[in-house]
Amino acid sequence: MLGEMLENVRKKSPLIQNITNYVTANDCANITLACGASPTMSDGEEEAVEMATLCDGLNINMGTLHPRSIKAMLLAGKQSNVCGHPVVLDPVGAGASSYRMETAAALLSEIQFAAIRGNISEIKTLANGKGSSKGVDADAADAITEDTLPDMIAFAKEYAGITGAVIAVSGAIDIVSDSKKAYVIRNGHSVMAQITGCGCMLSSLTAAYLAANPEHHLEAAAAASIAMGLCGQLAYDKMAAQQAGNSSCRNYLIDAVYHLTGEQLERGANYELY
Numbered sequence: 088m089l090g091e092m093l094e095n096v097r098k099k100s101p102l103i104q105n106i107t108n109y110v111t112a113n114d115c116a117n118i119t120l121a122c123g124a125s126p127t128m129s130d131g132e133e134e135a136v137e138m139a140t141l142c143d144g145l146n147i148n149m150g151t152l153h154p155r156s157i158k159a160m161l162l163a164g165k166q167s168n169v170c171g172h173p174v175v176l177d178p179v180g181a182g183a184s185s186y187r188m189e190t191a192a193a194l195l196s197e198i199q200f201a202a203i204r205g206n207i208s209e210i211k212t213l214a215n216g217k218g219s220s221k222g223v224d225a226d227a228a229d230a231i232t233e234d235t236l237p238d239m240i241a242f243a244k245e246y247a248g249i250t251g252a253v254i255a256v257s258g259a260i261d262i263v264s265d266s267k268k269a270y271v272i273r274n275g276h277s278v279m280a281q282i283t284g285c286g287c288m289l290s291s292l293t294a295a296y297l298a299a300n301p302e303h304h305l306e307a308a309a310a311a312s313i314a315m316g317l318c319g320q321l322a323y324d325k326m327a328a329q330q331a332g333n334s335s336c337r338n339y340l341i342d343a344v345y346h347l348t349g350e351q352l353e354r355g356a357n358y359e360l361y
């Protein structure tokens with residue numbers, strides 16, 4: 088089932104619109120190509136509606152917010168809802184400023200998201216209307232541990248019920264949940280926190296997987312998180328073998344997504360269902 092999610096992306100090659108930040112835009116475009124989908128990066132409000140109509144899915148990332156891109160996000164998001172195309176929200180740094188928090192609230196009230204994908208601090212901030220972060224990174228105090236895992240699963244299910252979106256929380260342990268069922272995913276490597284944009288890339292990947300699997304959004308989002316984690320592990324192994332660093336590791340990760348098969352995803356997946 089999870090491998091099929093990947094194979095459908097390669098078969099259908101959905102076109103994904105990304106309204107994203109200028110830090111990791113190129114990585115998001117490349118990982119979208121690597122998984123077999125096609126990216127378009129456009130944040131102009133003038134073409135937002137046309138682009139949303141043309142594309143099969145939309146990824147909205149709040150990494151480097153400004154008033155013009157927010158207009159494009161709202162226009163493209165609403166049009167994607169009209170067209171029935173999945174929309175992913177990556178609420179980057181939601182707890183870092185009131186501007187980000189207010190923007191996230193506006194997006195959530197105007198757009199029906201298919202998935203909300205962020206680190207634990209970002210998702211907690213959205214759900215509680217306030218929170219903390221280390222800039223765009225999670226606050227260490229929020230980290231999911233074995234002790235807090237049961238509460239976090241319940242929290243993700245509840246927030247999925249409230250938003251009607253799949254909630255994908257990333258970190259050392261990922262939780263991908265709808266209101267009834269949660270995947271607790273233990274793929275990934277700590278080096279991924281040293282590569283800016285692993286979360287942004289995962290959000291682009293999630294949009295591609297959702298667009299290619301319209302009937303199975305939970306499984307598609309879980310498969311995207313597993314794929315990202317597995318490829319992070321493979322990239323780390325190559326980096327370590329070559330005594331390379333985080334920059335090479337970023338490239339190795341995208342290369343691993345390029346080569347990943349459905350069968351490898353099934354075999355390497357490390358998760359439990361709750």
Ligand SMILES: Nc1ncnc2c1ncn2[C@@H]1O[C@H](COP(=O)(O)OP(=O)(O)OP(=O)(O)O)[C@@H](O)[C@H]1O
Pocket residue numbers: 179205206207223224225257258259260261274275276277278279280282283284285286287288289312315316319
């Ligand atoms: N300590 C860790 N161990 C294993 N995997 C990790 C770890 N930290 C992050 N990851 C993986 O890295 C990816 C991105 O997660 P992270 O929580 O760092 O996102 P993020 O904060 O949104 O990243 P960014 O904002 O830099 O794009 C996920 O696939 C996650 O599983």
Ligand SMILES: Cc1ncsc1CCO
Pocket residue numbers: 108110111150151179223283284286287
């Ligand atoms: C570092 C950074 N700052 C804004 S967006 C971004 C990329 C990771 O989210």
Ligand SMILES: [Mg+2]
Pocket residue numbers: 177179180205206223286287
């Ligand atoms: Mg992020």
